[in-house]
Amino acid sequence: MYYAKETGRDSYCIYSDEMSLHNMLEVETALRRVLERDELTLHYQPKVDIHTGEIYGMEALLRWFHPTLGFVPPDVFIPLAEEIGMIGKLGEWVLHTACEQNRRWQEQGLPPLRCAVNLSVGQFQYTNLVETVRQVLLDTQLDGRWLELEVTESIIIQDTEKVIDMLLELKEFGIEISIDDFGTGYSSLRYLQRLPIDTLKIDRSFVKDIDSPEADEAAIARAVILLAHSLGLRVIAEGVETEVQLDFLRSENCDAIQGYLFSRPVPAEQFAELVRSQKRLPVRLDVI
C-alpha cells in the first residue's frame, strides 16, 4: 500500500513511547475492521463567539473505542490510517456522519451551526476529495455553508498549487476553510495571503502559557490575532482551559474560543443539549 511503502514500518517507532510494536500491529489489524464493526463515533466540541458568548459552531472529533484495546486516541490511529491507505475511507465516513448529524439537528429545530471536520494530507493527495465532499453534501442534503474544513499547514506545504485549486473548488460549495494548529507548521506568510481561507486556529501550545503574560507564547498568540485580522480573517484559539486565558484572548480581540473551559468534546446527544440549554460563555458586562 502507498503509505506503507512510503514511510515504512520504521515509522512505528514514533509511537514506541506509548505502545510496543506488538501492540501497534494489533491496533493496525483492528483498524482495518473498524468500519465494518461500527466502532467509530464522533464527538462534538463547541466553538464559542468570544463577544456574544454564543455557540456558533462545533468541531467533529473522531473517537474509536475497541472492545479489547479500549480507547485509541486519534493522534495514534489517524497517522496509522494514513500509512495503511485507509484515510480515504475513514475521512469519508467522518464527512458523511458529521454532515448527516448536522442536517438532522437542523431538522429537529436546533439553530443552524457550522460543523468543522478535520482533513488529512492523504485525503488531498490520494483521494478525489472535491468529488467526495460534493457527493456527501448531495447525499446528506446539507447546505455547504454549514460545513467547515480544517486543514493543517502540513497539508498546504505538500503540493501548494494543487491544494489551493482544491480549496477554491470546495469554497464554491459555500464551505469555509480554516487552518488548524496555526503556528506549529511551516507555512510561509506568502501562502497565507494566497490561500482561500476564512479562519486561523491558534494552536493550543500557544494558548497554554498565556497565563503568564511575559511568556513568549502570549506574544505569539497576540501576533497571530493581529496577523489574521490584518488579512481579513477570523481567529479562534483552541485549548482554552482557564479564565485567565479567556480574559487575555478577549483583551486581544480574538474572535472565538474552543476548549475545556467551555466544554470538552461530547457525544452528539449531549452536544444538542448544550445548544438547547443555550449555554453561554459569561460575557463581561464592563466591556460591552
Ligand code: C2E
Ligand atoms: P485538532 O484538530 O487540533 O483537535 C483539537 C484537539 O484538542 C482535540 O483532541 C481536542 O479534544 C483537544 N482539546 C480541545 N480543547 C482542549 C483543551 O481545552 N485542553 C486540551 N488539553 N485539549 C483540548 P483529539 O480529539 O484527541 O484529537 C487530536 C487530533 O486528532 C486532532 O487535533 C486532529 O488533528 C486529529 N483528529 C481528530 N479527529 C479527526 C478526524 O476526524 N479526521 C482527521 N483527519 N483528524 C482528526
Ligand code: MG
Ligand atoms: Mg482540528
Ligand code: MG
Ligand atoms: Mg487544532
Ligand code: MG
Ligand atoms: Mg491540535
